Amino acid sequence: MRRRGWFSDRPRVLPSPLIENFLTMPASPAKPGGPLLTADGMPLKTSLERSLKLSKIRALGLIFPPLLFLVILFVIPIGSLLTRSVDDGLSNKVLPKTLAAFERWDKTSEPDESMFEAVYLDMQAADTLDLSKLGTRMNYEKSGWRSLVKITMRGLNRIDGPPYKPAMLQLNKRWGDIEFWQSLGAMKDPVTLGYYLKAVDLKYDGNKNIMRVKKHNRIYQMLWWRTFLVSIIVTVGCLILAYPVAHLLANLPLRLSNLLMICVLMPFWTSLLVRIVSWMVMLQQNGVVNDSLVSLGMLHDENRLSMMYNFTGTVIVMTQILLPFMILPIYSVMKTIPPSYMKAAQNLGATPALAFIKVYMPQTIPGVGAGCILVFIVAIGYYITPELVGGKDGRLIGNLIAHHMQNSLNWGLASAMGAILLIAILTLYWVYDKLVGVDNMKMG
Amino acid sequence: MRNYVLTTVFSAVVAVGMIGTAQAEINVVTWGGAYAVSQQKAYGDTWKGEKINWINYNGGLGEIRTQVESGAVTWDVVDVLPDQVRTGCDEGLFESLDRGMFVPAPDGTPMDEDTMNKVPNDCVAPNIFWSYLAFYEEGTFKGEQPSTIADFFDVEKFPGKRGIHTWPNALIEMALLADGVPIDRIYEVMRTDKGIDRAFAKLDQIKDHAVFWSAGSKPIELVKSGETSMALAYNGRVGAAVLNEGEKLVPIWDGQVVEEEWWVVMKGAPNAEAAKKFLVHATAPEQQAAQAKWINYGPMRKSALDLIKANEPWHNSGVNIMPYMPTREEVLPRSIFADPSWWADYGGEISERYTSWMSQ
Numbered sequence: 001m002r003r004r005g006w007f008s009d010r011p012r013v014l015p016s017p018l019i020e021n022f023l024t025m026p027a028s029p030a031k032p033g034g035p036l037l038t039a040d041g042m043p044l045k046t047s048l049e050r051s052l053k054l055s056k057i058r059a060l061g062l063i064f065p066p067l068l069f070l071v072i073l074f075v076i077p078i079g080s081l082l083t084r085s086v087d088d089g090l091s092n093k094v095l096p097k098t099l100a101a102f103e104r105w106d107k108t109s110e111p112d113e114s115m116f117e118a119v120y121l122d123m124q125a126a127d128t129l130d131l132s133k134l135g136t137r138m139n140y141e142k143s144g145w146r147s148l149v150k151i152t153m154r155g156l157n158r159i160d161g162p163p164y165k166p167a168m169l170q171l172n173k174r175w176g177d178i179e180f181w182q183s184l185g186a187m188k189d190p191v192t193l194g195y196y197l198k199a200v201d202l203k204y205d206g207n208k209n210i211m212r213v214k215k216h217n218r219i220y221q222m223l224w225w226r227t228f229l230v231s232i233i234v235t236v237g238c239l240i241l242a243y244p245v246a247h248l249l250a251n252l253p254l255r256l257s258n259l260l261m262i263c264v265l266m267p268f269w270t271s272l273l274v275r276i277v278s279w280m281v282m283l284q285q286n287g288v289v290n291d292s293l294v295s296l297g298m299l300h301d302e303n304r305l306s307m308m309y310n311f312t313g314t315v316i317v318m319t320q321i322l323l324p325f326m327i328l329p330i331y332s333v334m335k336t337i338p339p340s341y342m343k344a345a346q347n348l349g350a351t352p353a354l355a356f357i358k359v360y361m362p363q364t365i366p367g368v369g370a371g372c373i374l375v376f377i378v379a380i381g382y383y384i385t386p387e388l389v390g391g392k393d394g395r396l397i398g399n400l401i402a403h404h405m406q407n408s409l410n411w412g413l414a415s416a417m418g419a420i421l422l423i424a425i426l427t428l429y430w431v432y433d434k435l436v437g438v439d440n441m442k443m444g
Numbered sequence: 445m446r447n448y449v450l451t452t453v454f455s456a457v458v459a460v461g462m463i464g465t466a467q468a469e470i471n472v473v474t475w476g477g478a479y480a481v482s483q484q485k486a487y488g489d490t491w492k493g494e495k496i497n498w499i500n501y502n503g504g505l506g507e508i509r510t511q512v513e514s515g516a517v518t519w520d521v522v523d524v525l526p527d528q529v530r531t532g533c534d535e536g537l538f539e540s541l542d543r544g545m546f547v548p549a550p551d552g553t554p555m556d557e558d559t560m561n562k563v564p565n566d567c568v569a570p571n572i573f574w575s576y577l578a579f580y581e582e583g584t585f586k587g588e589q590p591s592t593i594a595d596f597f598d599v600e601k602f603p604g605k606r607g608i609h610t611w612p613n614a615l616i617e618m619a620l621l622a623d624g625v626p627i628d629r630i631y632e633v634m635r636t637d638k639g640i641d642r643a644f645a646k647l648d649q650i651k652d653h654a655v656f657w658s659a660g661s662k663p664i665e666l667v668k669s670g671e672t673s674m675a676l677a678y679n680g681r682v683g684a685a686v687l688n689e690g691e692k693l694v695p696i697w698d699g700q701v702v703e704e705e706w707w708v709v710m711k712g713a714p715n716a717e718a719a720k721k722f723l724v725h726a727t728a729p730e731q732q733a734a735q736a737k738w739i740n741y742g743p744m745r746k747s748a749l750d751l752i753k754a755n756e757p758w759h760n761s762g763v764n765i766m767p768y769m770p771t772r773e774e775v776l777p778r779s780i781f782a783d784p785s786w787w788a789d790y791g792g793e794i795s796e797r798y799t800s801w802m803s804q
Contacts, residue, residue, distance in 0.1 A: 129534075129535075129536045132534035132535065132536070133534065133535055133536075135534065136531060136534060136535070139788075139789060139792070140792065143789050143790045143792065143793045144789050144790070145789075146788055146789050147785055147788070147789050150534075216796075216797045216800060216801075217793060217796040217797050217800065218800060219796050219799045219800045219803075222800070222803065226803075284669075284671065285655075285669075285671045286669045286670060286671055309655060309656055309657075387658060388658070388659065391610070391655070391656040391657075391658075392610070392654070392656045392802045392803055393802070393803035395610070395799075395803075400799075403795075405504075405506045406502075406503070406504030406505070406506040406507075407503075407504050407505070407506075407528075408791070408792050408795070409505050409506070409509060409531060409535070410792070411509075
């Protein structure tokens, strides 16, 4: 059997025209009409193949470390992220009888003895650790499952034989609450889209129909929208601020532009936290900006602007922090545009403004595109700044992902949100490629 | 060349040796700031065993779960919050601890009965109580001074903004207490949808006056700078400002929400045996009491609190510490002991609702 692998699957790269000529050249044949041989009598084709194979192995050896790096740091984590976001195997592993009984149930009548028996048998047979973990997972579908499972686990030994229903109802009256039973429906399949639904304020009901969550608890759609909005505003804001700066950088005499470059890069080298805290000092209610406005009489003391710990604060601080990501790519493109183009346009009769718009600006598109993509992608997943200055309505989806990773330990939901973010960014990239062309992009 | 090889081999051996000795150290993970310092002084400086590395973290089970699931556990002892101690123990992230190894109270009471609250599982070792507390700065209000949690929610009687945190813990309880629910019925009320609606209706009264904070140092700044007239904060922060920095902040003990803080040993901790010995040391009444010399958090063990009471002035500055203790007898009748099992059940749902409420 032929080994399937790197080499055999690929079309033989070989014969470049030159080699082909060489192969068919009628030089030193062993026998007229026979295959070409090398000096040691091996057919030339085999010898060539062997040496090429060697060089390919060497090439593979060279790219192996980065390949390994890529697999370990990207492929495996993203794979595990996607798996976690749909994995719901635990409930099937721990509660097989219960879920089977659930299937037979009409979902509306009072649960009967056979269902209680199934739960009892499943819980009796289950591993304690699995059961505790499942309790946490079940709690995502209906608050209260966690303690119900715990109480039942502890009381299981006190139940001696059927009938199980009255015994379990006595352990905790919530077993009689039909909503708990109905919530099992969302967990019955080992692969679920439940986390993705949750990430957009939807959920499964007992029959796996998709429905909206309670009005009070809808937050994710709003957060997605807000994240998107903040990213757009920050990107546009950065573009407006960065374009003139980049133009100055590219056109000032070297000494001045070097100085300006240092000013651009300086914040880049400053700790993120320091920058955020200085913004707090500037923008808070009793901060520098408000104080100055009040003392100048431009603002009444009662109506101090709230620019911190809200949406505005997040936008302002993020714009400042992400500005270099916009300036640098635009600058690098502007630097390569010969000034003679503008002069030529003006010689041909264009006003400076028209020449700028018609001749100069189109040439900066690769830098603008790169800057916008860069800023938008960084902004959409931003986390630390909104956490610190977001306050009541400036926190973004990244903060919720962190919350579910760190505190609620709902990694399924965090993964689903991460995956949605990833898809959003890939889509954006694809759209950009269609509109402007990725080859056109110049990062710096 | 030979020399070069020798040096390399030598340094490799030294490095391996250092890893070997590193395993004999205990990595203790806790919150930073004055709190960590108090632990280092009370538990660390009095410990005669292995070297202790104090590591800071920002709470949460994320890192803990990652370490345990990947099998690369580097932490030994962790200081964790009440709901996380329950979830973490359920998930098998912590070692279960032999209850017999701990030091009993001087009168012979076993440790688990010497704690001021019920021990939730076998993973935990007692640490401290802290609380969410309302406070204001002296001189903020003319005439009558705020003295109850209902005053905190009354922006007409006591004008000005209110600093509150960006997550719902303690706020739901305080809102209900301020709305007139008796203390012993609060969690009963919170188990009903109506009760939660009632809490949010009360929160609505301060919503337009609320400034939200998420870092523990913030509320002190908010009140001192005058941005808010009152705020909720961790009692330790208010205490530190008063005791160490001489600020004129006035705590409102009425309606404080008392939370637990526990020690745990990581499942698969590299130095589990030494870690357990360290916890036996750290949870002994003398060490528990000693912590209060440095910060006003309440020791979890009754015998430790008795020790402090009997030896006032206890705080290192020469001040009586008991008036700043969240667990002293006088304030207990009007304190709410947070119910972590309620929060483990309903916390997720309430956080969503709170987030949605906050940003509307």
